[in-house]
Amino acid sequence: MNSKKIKTFNYIMYIIYVFSIIYFAFNKNYSGAGLSTTSLVITFCLNKAYKKKIKPLDSSLYVVANLFVLFAIVLGSSYELYDKIKYYDDFLHFWSGFISVKIGWNLLNTIEVNPTKNKFIFFVIIFLFAMGISSIFEIGEFVLDTVFKMNTQAGGLKDTMQDMIDSLLGGLIMITYYFRKIK
Numbered sequence: 001m002n003s004k005k006i007k008t009f010n011y012i013m014y015i016i017y018v019f020s021i022i023y024f025a026f027n028k029n030y031s032g033a034g035l036s037t038t039s040l041v042i043t044f045c046l047n048k049a050y051k052k053k054i055k056p057l058d059s060s061l062y063v064v065a066n067l068f069v070l071f072a073i074v075l076g077s078s079y080e081l082y083d084k085i086k087y088y089d090d091f092l093h094f095w096s097g098f099i100s101v102k103i104g105w106n107l108l109n110t111i112e113v114n115p116t117k118n119k120f121i122f123f124v125i126i127f128l129f130a131m132g133i134s135s136i137f138e139i140g141e142f143v144l145d146t147v148f149k150m151n152t153q154a155g156g157l158k159d160t161m162q163d164m165i166d167s168l169l170g171g172l173i174m175i176t177y178y179f180r181k182i183k
Contacts, residue, residue, distance in 0.1 A: 001059040006050070013043050013066055020074055032078035039073045056106030064099055068092070093163040096137060097170025100130035105178055115182050123175050130175075134167035 001009075017040035024032030043066055050062045057065075072092050076082045082089055104126040108115070115122040138160050141152040153159045 001063065006059065006062070009063060009066070010043070010047055013070065014040065016070065017043065017074065020078060024078060029078075035073050035078045039069050042069050042073075055110040056103060058106060061099075061102050061106060064102065068095060068099060071095075089159075090162065090166045093134070093137075093166035094170040096134065097130060097167040097172070098174045100133040100167065101126055101171045101174035101178070103133070104129035115178075119179065119182060123179060126178070127171065127175060130171040131164075131168065134164055134171075137167070138163060 017036050020036035021033050021040070024030070024036060046057070046062060046065055046069075050057050050059075071081075076088060076092065107129070108122065108125065113122065113125075138153075141160075141163075144150040144152050155162070
């Protein structure tokens with residue numbers, strides 16, 4: 001993606017977040033305003049990292065990570081799509097499997113690990129990395145529920161396991177894509 005498209009993408013993201021902050025503050029939904037502000041800060045930090053060409057943040061990962069922040073934090077939590085759309089949480093965990101594999105792929109390529117030498121080991125490492133990221137997300141949800149009395153794991157263990165399975169399936173699809181991509 002060229003720099004002009006990235007710049008346009010950034011402006012769109014910033015406009016969405018600023019509009020959301022104003023909307024939620026005007027409606028006295030300070031939680032929504034705070035989450036939108038957090039998303040704005042995350043997007044700003046990702047933008048700075050991308051401009052500094054910090055690996056493994058390539059253009060596709062940059063765009064997908066920003067969209068994930070938008071869909072998970074602002075649309076999911078602030079605009080309550082988790083409650084309004086039945087499988088929204090499943091979709092995001094499935095998507096996170098894709099993102100985790102992409103991060104693992106980029107990291108291994110950054111340190112110049114050659115996937116053609118041993119495809120199996122290469123993909124086992126990426127798979128374990130992706131499932132580790134999924135576990136960290138679930139620990140994060142547990143902390144939010146325990147410390148901040150939120151309700152991110154409404155179904156308890158069943159919700160946690162479903163989230164892990166969703167991430168697993170997304171990760172396996174992305175691994176299959178990369179496996180076929182290697183000659």
